[in-house]
Amino acid sequence: MSYKEKLIEVQEAINLAAAEVKRNTRDISLVAVSKTQPIEKIEKLISLGHRIFGENRVQEAKTKWKPLKSKYDGLELHLIGALQTNKVKEAVALFDVIETVDRPKLAAALSKEMSEQAVEIPCYIQVNTGEERQKAGIYPEETADFVDYCKNELSLNILGLMCIPPANETPALHFALLAGIAEETNLENLSMGMSSDYEVAIKLGATHIRLGTALFGARDI
Numbered sequence: 471m472s473y474k475e476k477l478i479e480v481q482e483a484i485n486l487a488a489a490e491v492k493r494n495t496r497d498i499s500l501v502a503v504s505k506t507q508p509i510e511k512i513e514k515l516i517s518l519g520h521r522i523f524g525e526n527r528v529q530e531a532k533t534k535w536k537p538l539k540s541k542y543d544g545l546e547l548h549l550i551g552a553l554q555t556n557k558v559k560e561a562v563a564l565f566d567v568i569e570t571v572d573r574p575k576l577a578a579a580l581s582k583e584m585s586e587q588a589v590e591i592p593c594y595i596q597v598n599t600g601e602e603r604q605k606a607g608i609y610p611e612e613t614a615d616f617v618d619y620c621k622n623e624l625s626l627n628i629l630g631l632m633c634i635p636p637a638n639e640t641p642a643l644h645f646a647l648l649a650g651i652a653e654e655t656n657l658e659n660l661s662m663g664m665s666s667d668y669e670v671a672i673k674l675g676a677t678h679i680r681l682g683t684a685l686f687g688a689r690d691i
């Protein structure tokens with residue numbers, strides 16, 4: 471299948487899932503996850519008009535997206551992977567949205583760096599909905615306080631919440647949990663749903679779905 475056919479296929483699935491719950495497709499953004507993909511493949515999607523992409527590693531993203539951003543207008547690059555505090559400076563300089571604010575120390579470092587660079591990069595709080603010990607993210611019951619801290623003490627622009635459900639559990643429960651926390655905390659955006667479960671995520675309120683495999687095919691690494 472060509473990239474054009476894949477994009478159309480995914481867009482049709484998005485439309486169908488949105489229609490089932492009477493949501494407007496315009497409220498759902500497709501983040502094309504281009505981690506591990508070479509520039510040539512990414513450019514195929516850009517040339518078809520796609521503009522929103524996600525990367526999970528700062529170094530890799532910098533190598534690929536500094537040249538792409540100087541070549542194309544209107545790109546919106548999301549950081550969807552763990553961010554170490556020693557990479558905050560580079561991340562703030564490169565990304566347009568940071569989806570993985572997952573601890574107070576990182577939030578504080580981001581706030582400080584944004585002041586220094588005089589920019590405001592919108593952020594999402596990553597919630598560890600499965601309370602998995604090895605996984606990043608704020609625990610559900612601590613999220614409201616953390617959102618409050620980020621907004622009021624650090625003046626971060628928090629757009630919404632993001633989650634990656636546990637691999638071996640029904641994602642719907644986690645999407646519903648995230649949607650509930652967003653409602654409690656008055657946040658409008660929900661980044662949830664990947665290639666295997668984005669239709670469910672849309673039905674439960676996702677505003678941003680993050681798709682790699684469905685657009686680029688299986689990753690080799």
Ligand SMILES: *Cc1c(COP(=O)(O)O)cnc(C)c1O
Pocket residue numbers: 503505526550551634664665666680681682683684
């Ligand atoms: C890799 C990745 C995705 C995309 O996963 P696919 O299953 O290939 O669609 C989405 N979100 C995050 C955080 C990822 O790391």
